[in-house]
Amino acid sequence: MDITPSRSQHRLDPYVDRYAARTAGMTASEIRALFAVASRPEVVSLAGGMPNISGLPLDVVGHAISDLVAHHGPVAMQYGSGQGVPELREQITEVMRLEGIEAHPDDVVVTVGSQQAVDLVTRVFCDPGDVVICEAPSYVGALGVFKAYQCDVVHAEMDADGLVPEALRQAIAATRAAGKKIKFLYTIPNFHNPAGVTLSAARRPEILEICRREDILILEDNPYGLLGFDGEPLRALRADEAEGVIYLGSFSKTFAPGFRVGWALAPHTVREKLVLAQESSTLCPPQFSQMAVSAYLSAHDWQGQIKQFREMYRERRDAMVEALHDLMPAACRWNVPDGGFYVWLTLPPGVDAKAMLPRAVTARVAYVPGTAFFADGFGSSAMRLSFCYPTPERIREGVRRLAGVIEAELELRATFDSYAPAREVGPRGYDGPSSDLS
Numbered sequence: 402m403d404i405t406p407s408r409s410q411h412r413l414d415p416y417v418d419r420y421a422a423r424t425a426g427m428t429a430s431e432i433r434a435l436f437a438v439a440s441r442p443e444v445v446s447l448a449g450g451m452p453n454i455s456g457l458p459l460d461v462v463g464h465a466i467s468d469l470v471a472h473h474g475p476v477a478m479q480y481g482s483g484q485g486v487p488e489l490r491e492q493i494t495e496v497m498r499l500e501g502i503e504a505h506p507d508d509v510v511v512t513v514g515s516q517q518a519v520d521l522v523t524r525v526f527c528d529p530g531d532v533v534i535c536e537a538p539s540y541v542g543a544l545g546v547f548k549a550y551q552c553d554v555v556h557a558e559m560d561a562d563g564l565v566p567e568a569l570r571q572a573i574a575a576t577r578a579a580g581k582k583i584k585f586l587y588t589i590p591n592f593h594n595p596a597g598v599t600l601s602a603a604r605r606p607e608i609l610e611i612c613r614r615e616d617i618l619i620l621e622d623n624p625y626g627l628l629g630f631d632g633e634p635l636r637a638l639r640a641d642e643a644e645g646v647i648y649l650g651s652f653s654k655t656f657a658p659g660f661r662v663g664w665a666l667a668p669h670t671v672r673e674k675l676v677l678a679q680e681s682s683t684l685c686p687p688q689f690s691q692m693a694v695s696a697y698l699s700a701h702d703w704q705g706q707i708k709q710f711r712e713m714y715r716e717r718r719d720a721m722v723e724a725l726h727d728l729m730p731a732a733c734r735w736n737v738p739d740g741g742f743y744v745w746l747t748l749p750p751g752v753d754a755k756a757m758l759p760r761a762v763t764a765r766v767a768y769v770p771g772t773a774f775f776a777d778g779f780g781s782s783a784m785r786l787s788f789c790y791p792t793p794e795r796i797r798e799g800v801r802r803l804a805g806v807i808e809a810e811l812e813l814r815a816t817f818d819s820y821a822p823a824r825e826v827g828p829r830g831y832d833g834p835s836s837d838l839s
């Protein structure tokens with residue numbers, strides 16, 4: 402009998418030598434690794450960005466869906482067009498009109514969430530080694546896509562008014578000086594995930610002008626644009642530039658993420674490529690989900706629903722900001738977002754958000770360390786706190802626990818520092834937007 406262990410018994414993953422090179426960039430995000438612990442009921446999770454859909458009128462949705470099955474079942478349960486259901490694409494143009502966009506339904510491609518739209522755009526534009534310019538920090542799910550397609554990410558700094566035009570100019574110049582090709586600027590102009598900031602109205606024309614002059618395509622990712630707490634939605638970048646911008650939208654935050662319906666609005670020629678990419682990826686986006694979203698939009702006061710969501714999220718934002726103000730150690734800094742789901746908190750010097758996380762989870766509170774939102778390892782002195790899901794009371798309790806963990810960390814540092822020799826202070830590395838965002 403041969404007792405030599407087989408190849409598969411030696412290795413944790415017997416296929417490790419066979420995977421494509423691009424899988425090296427496919428690693429579980431820090432958020433995903435956290436989900437298991439953060440979802441335990443005793444933990445207050447300020448980590449996930451799950452929309453709070455408890456206020457949705459389930460009777461209306463249920464009615465629309467049973468009606469869909471009863472009256473349009475054979476179509477709803479059939480394959481559909483790779484570009485998406487025409488009626489929904491028409492409705493999507495109405496949604497985008499709220500941000501000043503005039504578009505034709507023919508230029509809309511429905512996708513499986515806007516996450517798939519990021520994937521398709523990257524697939525269509527990027528070869529390995531191409532550069533995508535991203536804000537610092539940027540959305541972890543998009544960074545994952547760029548990594549999976551072996552793109553290089555170059556970060557450009559933000560401040561309280563969003564992406565800094567001069568930082569964008571510098572990122573473009575430095576990338577080109579290094580002989581690299583920039584494929585697009587990926588930007589989240591409204592209620593940024595994770596930074597919570599919004600690109601000011603005054604800056605928008607300047608960002609557009611830089612990209613026009615430098616011939617750089619903009620990928621405008623805007624899932625939170627209608628979730629502002631005060632005033633009217635800002636004009637989208639796409640509203641003032643049709644040829645140089647691909648705009649991404651989503652029903653995940655304004656309706657429900659479970660349907661997985663998002664979209665891309667693209668210049669005509671790009672749109673054709675996206676449809677081909679969509680067809681090779683999924684044949685067509687789910688017909689049933691699209692028709693359900695379309696029925697909801699037709700049957701329900703969806704704008705009134707968004708207003709209710711805004712009020713709920715504003716109450717939670719207020720609870721978080723008030724708790725931070727009352728409870729956080731003085732050296733912490735944070736911004737007050739005007740919409741969306743997230744606050745970006747910068748820790749006192751020397752406190753590392755990633756190293757502190759296990760102690761926070763032991764104290765039954767979770768957050769996402771800032772490093773998740775950088776392609777280059779920066780962000781260790783910051784964290785993203787989401788206020789979208791827990792109740793105001795739980796938010797306050799979560800902040801109380803977190804403040805306790807940070808206090809303990811500071812005490813520990815003070816004890817060790819009093820024994821340690823004076824440290825040399827090197828040049829300050831770029832570490833994301835930090836306190837400039839507050």
Ligand SMILES: Cc1ncc(COP(=O)(O)O)c(C=O)c1O
Pocket residue numbers: 450513514515516517540542589594622624650651652653658662663
């Ligand atoms: C900035 C940003 N883009 C895209 C997405 C993906 O959204 P979905 O695929 O649900 O439309 C998210 C989700 O959190 C997001 O925050």
